[in-house]
Each structure stands twice: as structure tokens, then as C-alpha cells.
Amino acid sequence: MSTNAWLRERATRTAFVRRSVSAFMPGERLEDAMTAAAAQERQGIRTIFTKLGENLTRVEDAEEVTQHYLEVLDKVQAAGLDAHISVKPTQLGLDLDQELCFRNLQRLVDRAEERQNFIWIDMEGSPYVDPTLDLYRRTRARTARIGIAIQAYLHRTEKDVESLLPLGAAIRMVKGAYLEPPDVAFPKKADVDENFYKLSCRLLSEEARRAGGLLHMATHDPVLVDRLTAFIDANNVPASAYEFAMLYGIQRTLQQRLLAARRPLRVLIAYGEYWFAWYMRRLAERPANVWFVVKNLLR
């Protein structure tokens, strides 16, 4: 449903859908996101900003997104916020031309270098994994202000972790949000969860820390969070080596629990008008969300 144009046309005009999306994003404008970031920072929560949109088909649009993120980096510094940005390669033109995407990304990391900030590369569907890793490796050779998301549901990810570890990579571990066939991704959630735990422990290991790695554990799964904090404590992993990461509006109780335990926490705030595909993936992650929408539509 996230890729269905007919549904997107209708759903984004429905008042109820627009209202329910506000549970996951404070507003469509950057200003809304910055206000929410300032509020969460007062509680001790750091931020990641992402402007929604993907699979852009025009060079001008990729340029507009790049310009936008350059401004965000300036505004974040001016506002004194501790806020990274996270970009999708297909938002910077990957579908059009990999070199164009690489150049746009370099403009962002150069500005991040000037502003002492940090850029994350999101991971999209499985056909994009190789080009995205390539973008990351080439950029990492120029600067350490770059991190990459990798997906625990992919069979290949264990190998990718081993190849990234010696680079002292900043890695965001996620379960994975796209529909993938069983030969590409573990079909069972239990296997995905276990792989997330296993690979995160590997990236928190002394060897990874010696290489200079940073791990973002991006999950709202309380069981995984508890297992990972137990591992962190048992192995004396310093707080500088990791952060937990969650999405705005999801598992607020767990977020508060981590804050109370003085664990580093960064929350991703999404904004922008192209929220439909992203919102559908958030619904797909939790059947209760879909049921909530259906009940309201029937009413």
C-alpha cells in the first residue's frame, strides 16, 4: 500500500489520516520539527531530522532537497540544537545517477564538517543496499561525519557488518521496514530480533570500539532494549560508543525509561509533505495502528 499512487492521492486528502499522522510527526514544516526538537532537548533527548520523500525522478528535485538540507545544517547550528540529519539516497538522486547522488552527499558532509554536525544515510529497499554501501564507503574515506543504517532482517547484513567494522563505522542498526522476499530477508520476526541483538553486540564489542565505531540501536522493542542494556553494562561499554534511537511519538514510556536510566537517546523527527509511504510503513509495523485507522474510517 505504501507504493500505491491511487491510495496515496485519496488518503493524504482525508482529514482523519492527516490527523492520525500527526501522532508520528509534529508537522509538515521544518519549523514544526525544530520546535519539537527544542522541546525534547529540554528533556535530554537529542534529535535526528529527516525530510520525507524518496525515489525522486528529477535532477531539480534532488537539488532542492540538497539545498534544503544545507539550510537545515545552518539552522541547527544557529539554534544550538544537538540534531543530526538523515537522508535517503534516492532523495539525493540515486535513481537518476549515482555520481550525482554522491556529489550531493559530499556537499552535505562538507557543510556538516563546517557546522560540526553529522549525516546519516538511511537504508532503503534491498536493491539499494550495494549502491548505498558504496556511497558510504567513499564518503567515509573523506570524513568521519557520516553514518549508515543497516537492516537486521537481511541475510547479507552479518557480512556487511564484518566489512564495515574495521572502518570504525558509525552504524544505525534497524530491523528493516521494506517488504522483502524470504531469500533476501528473514521471514520470521524472532530471527530478525535475534540477528539485531547478535550484530549489535558485535558492534559494541571491544574490537569495534577500538576501531572507533559508534552504534545507534534504532528500535522500540522493549525486550531488545533490555537485553542490549544488560550487554552494555556487563561489558562496561562507555556511553560515548552508543545511542538508542527511536521515532518521534512511538514508545514514549520506553523513551522516558531510558532517559531516567541516563542512557543516550536520539529521536528521529520526520517532516515534509511526502509522508504517505513513510506513514504506511509505520502502520505496517504495528497491526494495532491499522485497526485504529480502520475503526475511525468506518465510524
Ligand SMILES: Cc1cc2nc3c(=O)[nH]c(=O)nc-3n(C[C@H](O)[C@H](O)[C@H](O)COP(=O)(O)OP(=O)(O)OC[C@H]3O[C@@H](n4cnc5c(N)ncnc54)[C@H](O)[C@@H]3O)c2cc1C
Ligand atoms: C531512528 C530510526 C531510524 C530508522 N531508519 C530506518 C532505515 O534507514 N531503513 C529502514 O529500513 N528502517 C528504518 N527504521 C525502521 C525500522 O527498520 C523498523 O521498521 C521500525 O523501527 C520498527 O521496528 P522496531 O525495531 O521498533 O520493533 P518492532 O518489533 O516492530 O516493535 C516493537 C514494539 O515497538 C512498538 N512499535 C514499533 N513500531 C511502532 C509503530 N509504528 N507504531 C507504534 N508502536 C510501534 C510496539 O509497541 C511494538 O510492539 C528506523 C527506525 C528508527 C527508530
